Amino acid sequence: QVPLVESGGGMVQAGGSLRLSCTASGRAISTAAMGWFRQVPGKEREFVAGMRWSGGTYGDSVKGRFAISRDYGKNSVYLQMNSLKPEDTAVYYCTAGTGDESRWTGRWEWPYWGQGTQVTVSS
Numbered sequence: 001q002v003p004l005v006e007s008g009g010g011m012v013q014a015g016g017s018l019r020l021s022c023t024a025s026g027r028a029i030s031t032a033a034m035g036w037f038r039q040v041p042g043k044e045r046e047f048v049a050g051m052r053w054s055g056g057t058y059g060d061s062v063k064g065r066f067a068i069s070r071d072y073g074k075n076s077v078y079l080q081m082n083s084l085k086p087e088d089t090a091v092y093y094c095t096a097g098t099g100d101e102s103r104w105t106g107r108w109e110w111p112y113w114g115q116g117t118q119v120t121v122s123s
Helices: none
Strands: 004-007 010-013 018-024 033-039 046-051 066-071 076-081 090-097 117-122
Touching: 004 090, 018 033, 018 090, 018 117, 033 066, 033 076, 046 066, 046 076
Parallel strands: 010 117
Antiparallel strands: 004 018, 018 076, 033 046, 033 090, 066 076, 090 117
């Protein structure tokens, strides 16, 4: 198991920004990919972003607005969310795994999950 703990969620007005943080405890996972998904009630969990060594892979709905980054020394991953829209409202989950980047959009590729943090964007 790799415990993941998210923080940074909250409420913001449309057009605003939030930064989510996630730290993996227990053991170093520098060789693993880390990422973010989000979910609203009644819908499938949606891939937001993933990163292994550099750059990042993003879901279509957040490209150009969100940025993922990592601090390997702190075993952490971050999600900077800019130009937020009401449709970004969801519970955001941090995740970690070793799957191939080509399959990152599938939640089954990620074995480790945080408890989730709520992000609410008001119009």
